[in-house]
Amino acid sequence: MSVLTLAQAAEVNAGDTAWMLAATALVLLMTPALGLFYAGLVRSKNTLNTFMMSVAALAVVTIAWALVGYSLAFDEGTGFVGGLGHTFLNDVGFVPRDGTTIPHLLFMAFQATFCILTTALVSGAVVERMRFGPFLVFAGLWSVCVYAVLAHWAFGGGWLQANGTLDFAGGVPVEMGSGFSALAAALVVGARKDYGRQAFLPHNAVFVLVGAGLLWFGWFGFNGGSGFSTGNASVLAFTNTLLTPACALMTWFVLDLVRGRQVTAIGAATAIIVGCVGITPAAGFVSPIWAMVLGVVAALPSYAVIVLRPRTRVDETLDVLAAHGIAGFTGILFIGFFAQADWNGLSDGLIYGNAAQLADQAVAAVAAPAYAFAATYALLRLIGRFTPLRATEREEALGMDIVQHGEEAYATGEGAILVAPDSGTDARAGAGAR
Amino acid sequence: MKLVIGIVRPEKANDVLEALYRAEVRGFSISRVQGHGGELDRVETYRGTTVKMGLSEKVRFEIAVSDSFVQPAIDALCEGARTDEVGDGKIFVVPLERVVRIRTGETDDLAVTPVAKS
Numbered sequence: 001m002s003v004l005t006l007a008q009a010a011e012v013n014a015g016d017t018a019w020m021l022a023a024t025a026l027v028l029l030m031t032p033a034l035g036l037f038y039a040g041l042v043r044s045k046n047t048l049n050t051f052m053m054s055v056a057a058l059a060v061v062t063i064a065w066a067l068v069g070y071s072l073a074f075d076e077g078t079g080f081v082g083g084l085g086h087t088f089l090n091d092v093g094f095v096p097r098d099g100t101t102i103p104h105l106l107f108m109a110f111q112a113t114f115c116i117l118t119t120a121l122v123s124g125a126v127v128e129r130m131r132f133g134p135f136l137v138f139a140g141l142w143s144v145c146v147y148a149v150l151a152h153w154a155f156g157g158g159w160l161q162a163n164g165t166l167d168f169a170g171g172v173p174v175e176m177g178s179g180f181s182a183l184a185a186a187l188v189v190g191a192r193k194d195y196g197r198q199a200f201l202p203h204n205a206v207f208v209l210v211g212a213g214l215l216w217f218g219w220f221g222f223n224g225g226s227g228f229s230t231g232n233a234s235v236l237a238f239t240n241t242l243l244t245p246a247c248a249l250m251t252w253f254v255l256d257l258v259r260g261r262q263v264t265a266i267g268a269a270t271a272i273i274v275g276c277v278g279i280t281p282a283a284g285f286v287s288p289i290w291a292m293v294l295g296v297v298a299a300l301p302s303y304a305v306i307v308l309r310p311r312t313r314v315d316e317t318l319d320v321l322a323a324h325g326i327a328g329f330t331g332i333l334f335i336g337f338f339a340q341a342d343w344n345g346l347s348d349g350l351i352y353g354n355a356a357q358l359a360d361q362a363v364a365a366v367a368a369p370a371y372a373f374a375a376t377y378a379l380l381r382l383i384g385r386f387t388p389l390r391a392t393e394r395e396e397a398l399g400m401d402i403v404q405h406g407e408e409a410y411a412t413g414e415g416a417i418l419v420a421p422d423s424g425t426d427a428r429a430g431a432g433a434r
Numbered sequence: 435m436k437l438v439i440g441i442v443r444p445e446k447a448n449d450v451l452e453a454l455y456r457a458e459v460r461g462f463s464i465s466r467v468q469g470h471g472g473e474l475d476r477v478e479t480y481r482g483t484t485v486k487m488g489l490s491e492k493v494r495f496e497i498a499v500s501d502s503f504v505q506p507a508i509d510a511l512c513e514g515a516r517t518d519e520v521g522d523g524k525i526f527v528v529p530l531e532r533v534v535r536i537r538t539g540e541t542d543d544l545a546v547t548p549v550a551k552s
Contacts, residue, residue: 198448394517397445406478414468415489419477 012094013101016229020102020110026221027113031058031120033218037211037269038124039409041318044203045399046128047409053123053135060136061119061143065112069144073151074111079159082152100228110225111151117222118174119143122376124318125182126189128200129390132404134383141383142181146375150177150368165364166339166347166357168237169226171281171332172368179325180369181376183316188380191315193393205265212269216245219276223283236343237283240291241276247295248275255303270323274302277327282335285346290338298330329365336361435530435542438507440495441469442515442523447493450514454497457510460548462497473521492523498533500543 035054042050061069068087074097077083086092086108094103119139126135150173152158154165160172170177192200202208223241227234252271253263278298279291286294305322336358339349348354380389390396395403402408442450447464454462468489475486497507504527511525535545 194448394445397443399445402476402478407480408478411478411480412468413485415470415487416478416485417475417488419484419486 010096010098011101012096012103013229016101016231017103017106019230019234020106020225020228023221023225024106024110024113026218027110027117027225028218030113030117030215030218030222031055033211033214034117034120035211036207037215037273038127038318040204040207040209040211041202041266042127043200043399044410045401045408047203047401048407049132049400049404050123050127052132052405053127053139054120056132056136057116057120057123057139057143060140061116062112064140064143065115065148066108069115069148070108070111072144072148073115074108074156076157077152079162080152081149081158082156102228107228110228111155114170114174114222115143115147115151118147118170118178121174121178121320121324122181122185124320125186125316126389127317128400129192129396130189131387131389131391132400134387134389137383137387138185138380141379142376145379146181146372147173147177149375150372153368154364160364160367163363164347164357164360165332166285166335166361167281167332167364168233168284169223169280171328172364175277175280175324175328176332176365176368177372179321179323179328180372182320183314183325184373184376185380186314186316188377188384189389191313192317193396195315196313202266205269208266208269212272216241216272216276219245219280223276223280227284233284233344236288239288240279240283240286243288243291244279244295244298245272245275247292248272248278248299249295251296251299252303255299259307270302270306270319271299273323274298274327277324278331278334281328281331282339285335285339285344286349287338287340287343290334290340293338294331294334297334298327301330302327325369329369332361332365332368333358435498435500435533435546436504437528437530438495438497438499438504438511439526439528440497440511440515440523441467441471441492441525442495442511443517443521444491444493446515446517446522450493450495450511453510453514454495454507457506459497459499459503459507459510461499461546462495464496465494467492467494471521471524473519490521498530498546500546 031054035051039047039051066089071084071086072082075082075085092104092108096102097104097107100107119142153160154167154172219241220238224234224238227237249268249271252267256263256267275295278294282294302322305326306319309316309322335349337350339347339357340352341348347357350358391403469492470489475488478485478487499507508525516522533545534541
């Protein structure tokens with residue numbers, strides 16, 4: 001208790017706390033929204049499994065975060081990783097963390113929702129083939145070994161933050177962290193069995209659009225809450241979260257028209273994500289007009305990667321690299337050019353005469369992808385030594401819903417025979433072996 | 435002239451399509467059906483309710499062919515659909531009385547022979 005009483009000087013602000021309570025709930029909604037978005041993009045026989053990977057993150061990652069992840073990310077420690085002072089939420093109480101005006105406990109919960117979402121994002125690389133059990137293990141370990149470390153670098157007083165890298169809401173840990181980890185995960189787990197031979201079509205484009213819409217809605221809490229207050233930075237970030245995705249969307253329409261003569265719905269859903277991702281690191285640092293330009297700029301490289309990636313052997317199934325890794329990379333570098341001290345009160349970018357900021361951003365844009373890729377690659381290889389990461393070809397053909405969960409997303413119920421509760425275990429023992 | 439009906443696992447339908455294509459059997463239709471062929475029941479659980487799924491999803495191929503294509507069509511179905519486990523499906527071959535191609539009015543063998551690609 002001594003630490004709690006010593007730090008009494010920091011005041012809790014009621015308005016800030018009210019907004020952050022709401023923002024935390026908004027960000028939490030993004031994980032089931034992502035589940036819906038991803039579920040629509042896969043084949044119908046893998047709907048539930050794909051959604052469940054996001055649901056799994058809600059369980060596993062929240063626990064890992066409370067036990068050790070938060071401490072490794074936000075406790076003082078070395079430049080590389082935080083200390084163990086906040087393990088088991090030790091000393092995380094109502095007294096605000098230094099530099100904030102909200103209860104420390106709320107700060108922890110808000111950051112937890114980021115970690116959950118980011119882990120769920122990585123699942124997009126391995127859906128339709130990775131076994132559920134190993135994914136649970138991966139999700140827990142990844143949130144601690146990769147997300148918490150990158151969050152410490154960018155937010156928790158780690159070396160990137162000390163260096164002067166600006167990252168408002170998670171270009172480093174969330175976007176580049178998930179995108180480049182997804183690439184590594186796709187390489188380790190390997191392509192789906194008929195990848196490159198058969199067409200895999202999204203089974204429900206409406207899910208994809210609704211999921212993208214809910215993600216955008218939640219993103220107002222994600223970016224708008226990353227100022228931890230109701231101050232100017234938060235208002236700027238909130239507004240930019242409206243402007244950038246709108247411009248990315250419009251740009252995507254044009255690119256679709258030029259390339260295929262038709263504006264596509266799944267392309268539009270993707271564009272919303274790319275715009276939200278692009279503004280994430282820059283949200284509180286660039287003017288609204290530059291944020292609109294960022295929407296245009298961020299769409300181009302991500303669009304290119306989405307077009308080119310399926311021509312490779314890499315089955316990074318739901319294009320997490322293109323939508324998050326590449327757009328996050330663009331956003332981080334964009335700050336280096338167009339940050340404006342008049343708007344953010346902190347630092348200018350290159351065109352406002354501060355070339356050093358671009359250098360700081362470039363360091364992050366190299367270091368974060370490198371760490372995310374290498375650590376995820378090693379982690380999955382390690383888990384793969386103990387248990388197979390992927391289902392057999394036959395199970396993959398049957399669909400992960402039946403094989404992993406014993407349920408179907410679109411069960412008709414025709415021919416289903418009710419098993420009496422007392423004989424339920426017998427039936428399962430008999431048929432479970434199939 | 436025969437109608438070859440093949441009932442196969444849905445997850446093998448694509449393999450069958452490829453095998454038919456290789457055997458140059460080009461005209462057919464497919465539908466999703468449910469059936470039971472002696473395989474073990476699948477058990478699923480929904481909110482505490484455990485059910486035995488007595489019917490399995492299958493895909494039914496209907497292929498009308500001239501006599502010389504009967505065996506290639508059967509071979510293609512077997513090759514594409516076989517997993518060596520119970521539940522691979524069945525093939526039924528039944529005689530066809532008449533076939534008419536609606537567009538031209540051609541009948542019988544002429545009607546089941548695919549139009550050469552122009």
